[in-house]
Amino acid sequence: MTKPLRHAILGAGGVGGLIGACLAHSGAAVTLVVRPESLAQYPEQLRLESPFGNFSVPVSRATEVPPADVLWITVKATQLDLALAALTRPESVSAIVPLLNGIDHIHLLRSRYGADKVIAATIGVESERVAPGHIIHRSSFARLNVSSAGHALLAGTLDQLRHLGFECRFLDDEPTMMWNKLAFIAAFALTTTASGKGTGEVLADPKWRDMAFSVIREAAAVAATKGAHLDADAIISGAMKMPGNMRSSMQKDVAQGKTPELDAIAGPILRGADGHGIEIPATMALVAAVEQRVASVAHSSK
Secondary structure (H helix, E strand, O other), X not given: OOOOOEEEXXXXXXXXXXXXXXXXXOOOEEEEEOOHHHHHHOOOEEEEEEOOEEEEEEOXXXXXXXXXXXXXXXXXXXXXXXXXXXXXXXXXXXXXXEOOOOOHHHHHHHHHXXXXXXXXXXXXXXXXXXXXXXXXXXXXXXXXXXXXXXXXXXXXXXXXXXXXXXXXXXXXXXXXXXXXXXXXXXXXXXXXXXXXOXXXXXXXXXXXXXXXXXHHHHHHHHHHOOOOOOOHHHHHHHHOOOOOOOOOHHHHHHHOOOOOOHHHHHHHHHHHHHHHXXXXXXXXXXXXXXXXXXXXXXXXXX
């Protein structure tokens, strides 16, 4: 019999809480790694409300990453450096699976902990922590893509998640996997945040829809210089099928006065375009609009 994997979750928010709750519900050992000042706020269980089911499951809690077969890193990109202080014994972790927005974190983690230990992955989902230990999975789907390098270790884990309702795939082409996610999320994080509209309203408005699709095409042009092969038309076709009531995490962060993941999401496109002389007018205009909205929210809160 295969020994069950031990999972640690660094970042017990919407995504980390969803992953942790589903794995614990499947019988896996799960430890939430939280800040020392937050430990007392977290109950010894996770409560999930989801299209996949509503349930509460017991989990362990810790302020440092314990020995684990898999460490899922699910913090915001803006919180990554601070969160990694909890990984005091990286040698006690067999594999690291980051589910952050953006691309640059993969190089950072591999430079610190070794290329073989970090398994690239992406997730597409709307999930939110509404209170410590209480997660609401709002989208009807959760799509998890993992580099094929993680197949030997994670095949059973992905089977567990599929059983609950996740769409899971192992993919061979890591650059394309990462840039596909970035192109999609940049388009809708930037347009929803700049406009204050939900995804359905963006898609229904010709101006904002065209801006979103232009970002996808601009990102695809930059991605090609990085060895990725994006089908912009296919990404756009998939975007047209999105639920209309979704809001991006960037949109929520800005509305709440939090620092948005603007550099993590738009930065690779901006820097890649600048390095290769690629025109990206839609991305640049939306970044400026988001920065203006951030400044406006900050001013109004004074």
